[in-house]
Amino acid sequence: MNRIFFRFFVLVMLSITGATFVIYFAFSRLFGDPLEDIARRQAAAQIFLLEQYVDKAPSDEWLTRLNNVRTVSEVRYDLVPLPDARAALAGGRRAALDRGEIVLDPASRSFWRRVDLEGERYIGSHEEVLHAQNLPIDIGQALKMEALRYVIVAVALLVPIALWSRAHWQGLQALARVADEFGGGKLDARAHMKPSDAAYPLAERINHMADRIEDLLEAQKSLLHSVSHELRTPIARLEFALELLDARARDPDLSKRIRAMETDLHELNALVNELLDMSKLDSARSLQAAPEDMAMLLRESTQALPPSPHALDCDIPDSLGEREVDRRLLVRAVGNLLRNAQKYAAGRILLSASRGPGTLEIVVDDDGPGIPIEEREKVFDPFYRLDRSRDRATGGFGLGLAIARKAVALHGGALRAEESPLGGARFVITLPA
Known part of the structure; x- marks a missing residue:
């Protein structure tokens, strides 16, 4: 500006x-x-x-x-x-x-x-x-006199122009701050200006736009939250009915079909839980932060992983120090990246961390097929999956990486995908130290 x-x-x-x-x-x-x-x-x-x-x-x-x-x-x-x-x-x-x-x-x-x-x-x-x-x-x-005359004229013109420009500059700076706050997730950010301000008409239009966007996002979050909660009741009833039916079933084929239905029901329940987590992250305005030992936190994130045939190596130095973080959210973000690596790795996963000047980097590498360059931003979109087949071999709903990025963003950090030295995908979390 x-x-x-x-x-x-x-x-x-x-x-x-x-x-x-x-x-x-x-x-x-x-x-x-x-x-x-x-x-x-x-x-x-x-x-x-x-x-x-x-x-x-x-x-x-x-x-x-x-x-x-x-x-x-x-x-x-x-x-x-x-x-x-x-x-x-x-x-x-x-x-x-x-x-x-x-x-x-x-x-x-x-x-x-x-x-x-x-x-x-x-x-x-x-x-x-x-x-x-x-x-x-x-x-x-004579030339000095003429130059002085023109300088006086220039100053006489520039002073009112500078005052006029300063008023516009301050108004545009205020609008830029509002845009930054609104883009950063503060949906109640608004431009407060006097009707006499030069940028007042523009501020009014931006405020109307922000009101409309906030209403639409709130309606979307409310709908997602309500639908997810409403789905839990019939899911619970179906689980109870399937358990009763399985207890009475004597036909082996029927029992096998009931097991498949139960698996589908568990998958649907997991999807509802993921949607609820997304809804909570979207509506989160602040973190429940507390000082945490980062090395201990990262080691803890590996303990909640499901069993996997792939080797998980950790390169986590004890010198990472402490940082104000929301323990639950950051463990969830790192855990999602590790579970994603378990799905696609060929045989090895590496979790590493390092502290740089003003930053803390957490890296998850795998030796799987990797992610094409043109897809490295899309994989963080909700429900986007590189594997379009959605079969049970890969599993998931395309929400894990989206949840991880939102959790990292709430900490003021960034999550990006790169090519791994192991040959597969690398996910890098960068947090301000």
Whole structure:
């Protein structure tokens, strides 16, 4: 956001600079060079002396008065041949000299003027030009004055622009904070602005959008929670009925079918429990955090795993230290990653942890088939599974990784999937230390 206002400031400064040059060239074309006008004002005394004293002399006294001026003035007056003067001037100035006008040269602090057009002052005066040098012209000072004038104009423009931009910048910063809080799961975050604020209309629309999103999410969570709870009652009844039926069944085929129905019912019950856990994590606003020994916590997460033929290796140093965590949630997240590894590993699983500068990393590796790069973000979506067959060989509902990521996010951390050195998948939990 700072970049927006920095670009706006640069644009304003470039516009003012461009306007300055446009003004200069426009005035030069319409009214003459402003610098020459400044130089003419600075040399006004010498020009006045020439026009009102020297030129007013009778024809036989013109040179005498010019010499008098030479003796009392620091300006040097020379008479040069007309061809030399014309050769020293450019086309436009040369034409002005031929007309008998005073031609100023601010760069050399001098001016040129023909003595006479008709030769009336003295013999051959129409072939000579008066060249005045060392005039009291200071273009540098004039440029400083002009620069100061434009700086004052620029400041006068930039101050109200800065005040106006500051009000917009503060409003946009407030909206950015609200967006960050809302995106971080704080669904009650709203922008509180006065109707006179510049960003008030935008804030109102963002608040209406946030209200609508919060209502939709709350309705979704409520529906998921209610449906999950409502499913538990018929599931419990079916379990009780199947147990009674199994006790009375004498046909082996019927008993086998009842066992299959019980397995399906247990799977449905597990799905309901997973959905309830997802609902609780979605509605969780804070953690029940307490200082925990991270090495001990990670070892505990391996003890609740179901039996597996795959070897589970642990590389957990005792130097991980303590951290404020919700023990139940973090054990659940690591356990879900380990159970996922048990499903897909070929023979080996590795749980490791390390403490870096400002972070704590927990890594689960397996030597299974791995996860394609384009699927590594999708696997964290609820109900998304790489194995579309949904058979009992892999099991699960596609909720374990989604629950793990939500639990890690509540701790302010991140969970990502990578390629494992073992050849399969690697899941990395990064927690702020």
